[in-house]
Amino acid sequence: MGQRKLFAHEIEERLDQMLLLKLRQRSPKEAATQLEAVPREHQECLLRWVGIAAQSSNELGWLIAVQGAEHAAELGDRLAGLARAGLDGFDRGGLEAARAALADAARVLRKNAIPAPQRVSFADIEARLGCVLQALHGRPLRLAVGARTWTDGETLWLPESLALAPDAGGNRRLYTQLAVMLWAQARFGSFNVDPEPELAQWDDRERALAWYALFEAMRLEARLVDELPGLARDIRALRGPWPEELVAAAADLARPAATAADSLRWVAERRRVGAGETPKFLHVGAMDPVAARRLRAARIARDSATLRRALNILRANDPHSRGGAGDESHPPLAAEGDTVPADLQAGDVQGLPPDAQAAAQSLAQDLDVIPPEILKPAGPGAWQPEERDEGESAVAAVTGKPDAVYDEWDYRRVAWRRDWCHLYETEGPAGEDAWVDEVRSRHAHLIRSIRRRFEALRGEDKAERRQLDGEEIDLDAQVEARADRKSGSEPSPRLFIHRRQIERSLAVMFMVDMSGSTKGWVNDAERESLVLLCEAIEALGDRYAIYGFSGWTRTRCDIYRIKTFDERYDAATRRRIAGIEARDYTRMGVAVRHLSHLLHGQNARHKLLVTLSDGRPDDHGDEYRGRYGIEDTRRALLEAREKGIRSYCVTIDRHGADYLPQLYGPAHYSVIDDAKKLPSKLAEIYRKLTA
Amino acid sequence: MNSAKTVTLATPLTRATEEPYYHVVGDEVEVFAAAAQSRLPVMLKGPTGCGKTRFVEHMAWKLGRPLVTVACHDDLTTADLVGRYLIAGDETLWLDGPLTAAVRAGAICYLDEIVEARKDTTVVIHPLTDSRRALPVEKHGEYLAAHADFMLVISYNPGYQSVLKEMKPSTRQRFVALDFDYPDAALEARIVAHEGGVDEATAQKLVKLGGLTRKLKGAGLDEGAGTRLLVHAAQLIARGMNPVVACTAAIARPLADEPDTRNALDDLIAAVF
Secondary structure, three states: OOOOOHHHHHHHHHHHHHHHOOOOOOOOOHHHHHHOOOOOOHHHHHHHHHHHHHHHOHHHHHHHHHHHHHHHHHHHHHHHHHHHHHHHHHHHHHHHHHHHHHHHHHHHHHOOOOOOOEEHHHHHHHHHHHHHHHHHOOOOOEEEEEEOOOOOHHHHEOOOOOOOOOHHHHHHHHHHHHHHHHHHHHHHHOOOOOOOHHHHOOOOOHHHHHHHHHHHHHHHHHHHHOOHHHHHHHHHHHHOOOOOOHHHHHHHHOOOOOOHHHHHHHHEEEEHHOOOOOOOOOOOOOOHHHHHHHHHHHHHHHHHHHHHHHHHHHHHHHOOOOOOOOOOOHHHHHHOOEEOOOOOOOHHHOOHHHHHHHHHHHHHHHOOOOHHHHHOOOOOOOHHHHHHHHHHHHHHHHHHOOOOEEEEEOOOOOEEEEEEEEEEEEEEEOHHHHHHHHHHHHHHHHHHHHHHHHHHOOOEEEEEEEEEEOOOEOOEEEHHHHHHHHHHOOOOOOOOOEEEEEEOOOEEEEEEOHHHHOOOOHHHHHHHHHHHHHHHHHHOOOEEEEEEEEOOOOEEEEEEEOOOOOOOOOOOHHHHOOOOOOOOOEEHHHHHHHHHHHHOOOOOOOOEEEEEEEOOOOOOOOOOOOOOHHHHHHHHHHHHOOEEEEEEEEEEOOOOOHHHHHHHHHOOOOEEHHHHHHHHHHHHHHHHOOO | OOOOOHHHHHHHOOOOOOOOOOOOOOOOOHHHHHHHHOOEEEEEEEOOOHHHHHHHHHHHHHHOOEEEEEEOOOOOOHHHHHHHEEEEOOEEEEEEOOOOOOOOOOEEEEEEOHHHOOOOOHHHHHHHHHHEEEEEEEEHHHEEEEOOOOEEEEEEEOOOOHHOOOHHHHHOOEEEEOOOOOOHHHHHHHHHHHOOOOOOOHHHHHHHHHHHHHEEOOOOOOOOOOOOHHHHHHHEEEEOOOOOHHHHHHHHHHHHOOOOHHHHHHHHHHHOO
8 A cells, every 4th residue: 555654643533533532531642653653554454443343332442442553563464353353352241351352362463473384273273173072072162262272161262373383284283182182171070179279388379280280181181092092192292201200190190080189189299399390291281270160160050950950840741750849758860879970871861851961961071970969859949840831931932042143244344243143033923813804805806816827837747758768658659669660660769758746846935024114004015915925825835934023133133933834824824914013123134044044944946035125124223224234134145045045035115225236136136116016016026936 | 458468577676695784782673573473564763874774684584585675765756666567569568666576575675765755655655554555556457465474664864854854644653663873882883893894992993983973963964974884984994994094085075075074074083093
């Protein structure tokens, strides 16, 4: 870029404009001075990211501006990476997390300033490592980038990139080894013993922890010899022989019965003999038992509750169990024995639903055994399944956990916002019967003619004559062949009829806009056209489903079931069509993702997603409005296309529809200028689309 | 057309000369034998490559009946099962399909992955599975009563392809069903060692690898490695091939195309061997 650099006062002005700093009595002077020194390209890069961040929160924008300016000279091109880390942190846990993420990222990015061909970055290997961890036994673990290599038992923090080995393959293997060693800490109970009493006796806590990590690495490596022999061999080759004075410890910790307590014993031993510097090994990470044990305690409480609840249900539903739930005299599950070994779970545990089984597995990892008191039924007053009534569960479904979470595409960051949208799927409310009847009688004539036209489209078996092979003999061909033979000419061998089944193998999903802007005649038109369409499609016999969507911010994306693929077009469905009403906003991307997911599960050769809407994607707050929403929706439609789903949009947009070609492609939408025409047009559009 | 000659060209009936290897897991042999005696049809459910086909071969040998195996595909029609007319010179010949041949000869007819076939094929199966025990061969004008030893066996894979390839209850409820799953690790290792001709230690590693891939079901893989794939790998190893190369070729490559999953499988193979 040949442009001149921005002066400090210009930068100040731009920052103030974006972040309203004057109002908050903050001075951008220092940041601006730091930024003045770097090339224009980097100045603009940071300012652009500050602008993006400011759309989420001014405070976040300020954080990124300050951190970015401070490190701008060193980071150069990698400023974007810093900003992205901050935004991700903010999405995850607000400003505090953003601050921590920024600090981490700044440290990591600075350290890895020199690019090297053998360098392997975390981003390159994340998906692959995730897959490996998934295959390993035990509690699911998350992967993240951290300044240190360590785990709290739920997340593995790995370096942002590795360039220690001379080639890329070696660095990839090193990543795998680090990840598996951390997995082993969670799997083989490194945090099941409280190390504090021992650590407290050391002057230098860091050194004690380093020794502890080393002894644990010895112990876990021995466990890996059984579990993953190839990897254990690689690790042995990497570390070389243990130092002379540690050989005895390594041999002791390699016993199958060794636990974290034995590692601590050796830490104590080091303290007695006067520990020197801890030898450094590449595959040994850091340890933070305080953080890990805090999470462990919360996890144990959570898993115990899950498991106990599931056992209660099991027991309440078990016809062979003597005594009712809460009857303490015959606790059938307590009779399993004192403890259940970690991996050999009792039959009861195996009969549990998947979440409870996962909880049991997790508990077994945390406690080495599942304690008997958890397997005992809860006493009176505890949660009982039959106490729950219908009304309560309906409320819980609305306010409780979302039915699904989806990622959302942020075009400004060119990255996903993970688990960003919370989606709730509920049954559409029922409307009046009378309305549907009225529509049907008003449009009786139209319905009849639509049905007639649609019936003509029905798929039938087509007999293909004169085939080499087939189910039946083609008599005409046979007569001809015979005549040919008699007259001495070569008879045709094509003597059979093959019946080719022409299936209309089609599944159609209708996605109906229930946003507030459809209120009034657009909503009426939508409902009327759905009634007509259903009549028409029934004549055709295609599989179809209708879902409504609406929402209010990312944490409240609603999907209303009007008709699922398996439901029939009956009175209840008609009432739900009548009940479609204008609600909140149009966060379209998440709706497309959810419904194309449902559609993807259908067994049909052709899948079609038809959107019925009245305008561009929009949501509460200004973030989703405009380009962001369009880009996210476009992304969602692309994902759908990758799944083999074709999309079509029918829209009544009074403001023109300049964005539609971008979203659906030039030939895949119709704009209807007058809502009143929608009912008669929609069926026709559908016929053309599927003929 | 009834006068047409009936031929059974290239008979699909096979009879095993030696006992097909099968390791009994539970009471499946007793249930199958009892169903055979009671002339009831049997349905085998289970994931790919866990020994369903081998079990049927073993039982056919044990019961001393010929076996017809039909691998169903989505273009398999009724005519493919029942039979069709052929023209040879001036004559029309009737060719029995595999199902008809089995019904006539008193064989076991094994329809593998029945849900893959066209829906109309279930119609011809129905009369064979209830007290009628007959096969209407409409085109040939024949109502064929089943031979006393005829037995229908179908298989299907509940984990496959989601709910769509589900069997209708009206069909399901005609069968005695047996659940198949991968055998437990120790037994599977013995099977892999026997079938693949490798030592116990190698077989155990293969089974360990199989277990790891099965955890990836739904997370990159449609299905984990079945016992059959493990046996294939073992057979390559038994020929002196490097275990990592053998597993990559026989397990990782058949399972996955997607780069991340493929690489992860390579990492797992390296981690186990």
